Amino acid sequence: MDVLYFAWVRERIGLPREKVETSAATVGDLVAELRAREARYDAAFSDLTALRVAVDQELSDFDAPLSGAREVAFFPPMTGG
Amino acid sequence: MDVLYFAWVRERIGLPREKVETSAATVGDLVAELRAREARYDAAFSDLTALRVAVDQELSDFDAPLSGAREVAFFPPMTGG
Amino acid sequence: MDIRVQEAPFDLGREASAFAARQTGMGAIVTFTGIVRDLGGTLDHMQIEHYPGMTEKALRAIAEDAHARWDLGGSLVIHRHGRLGPDDMIMMVATSSRHRKDAFEAAMFLMDYLKSRAPFWKKEVAADAEGWVAARDEDEDALRDWQR
């Protein structure tokens, strides 16, 4: 699965995207796996209310299922316009 | 006093402006004087709810005083934009 | 405040660019352009009459009111009179503000007031008929919303 990071999430984790081998059932499970990896992941995901997630390029929730998902992206609230 | 007519009021009365000698105290008095002149004036002013008035180029009311006024204009509701 | 009442056409793109270039420190620019519609498919042209002398005064008063109500950098009102064909541009307004909400609301306010309080009257002329455009109740209602 491709996992993408944007804005300060990208900066905190230190890379824009990576391939992740996971059998996580939901976004929340994936987040738990990532946090367990390293301190920089743990720090980036420490406050989920400050984060948004997109599954296959659609805005989603942290309890959304990941079955069949090819791409998951994490980022702060958007500030376009 | 200059009296001006616009849009269908102008068309119904048949002229865009005229000098009127009057001692009318209010717009309503002036309207009464004009209506008494001729049928075309009477017709033009038959429904005051369909008319608007400006005194010295400021939107006004039919009971507004005319003391000192130099220019009174009658017209239908405006349709700009 | 830039108020223009004119018979000549205006160029929306040029006016929008020039307006934007005159603003500094503004985060938001809104423009509105009004265009002649051929509602019945029979319109030959529209004739717009106005009240020279009062028109610019009324437009200026409306723009001053907008500047008093919202945090605006600048405003522009251009309104044509005379003969206009279908799809011709009748008028435009532009507003700038630091905030998008102010720019939008001020532009809507300018339009609502200009529509019912500036001395313009439109006549539609077709091949075999002509008639003055009637004011609509909903335009009068729109003004009440700003007075609440």
Add this chain to the structure above:
Amino acid sequence: MDIRVQEAPFDLGREASAFAARQTGMGAIVTFTGIVRDLGGTLDHMQIEHYPGMTEKALRAIAEDAHARWDLGGSLVIHRHGRLGPDDMIMMVATSSRHRKDAFEAAMFLMDYLKSRAPFWKKEVAADAEGWVAARDEDEDALRDWQR
């Protein structure tokens, strides 16, 4: 619907004129333009990041929603990314409709959704500091108003 995500600058005047020229039978055209503000007087530039692939999809979904809600003739969204300086134009939207209310409301709706639902992130870079622009509660509140 015309959706463009690009690094290059755009010309507001040219885009507004071209958009207007593409409309027929529309009585109203609204444009909104967003501009980089130098709030603290120290901004060197702004860096706008986006999510290629998702961005255009999200903007298209927002525009489709606007077309479903209002009687629109056409719509345009241009949003830049990359490096922008103070007073540079970031983005614009344009809407056309037979009625001014629809054109205004749809443009406001596009802006409100684009602001909080399209994957763009702004970073402000000054000589000695930089920081990501925080989302504002009032922008989230604006969305709720459209859902009522």
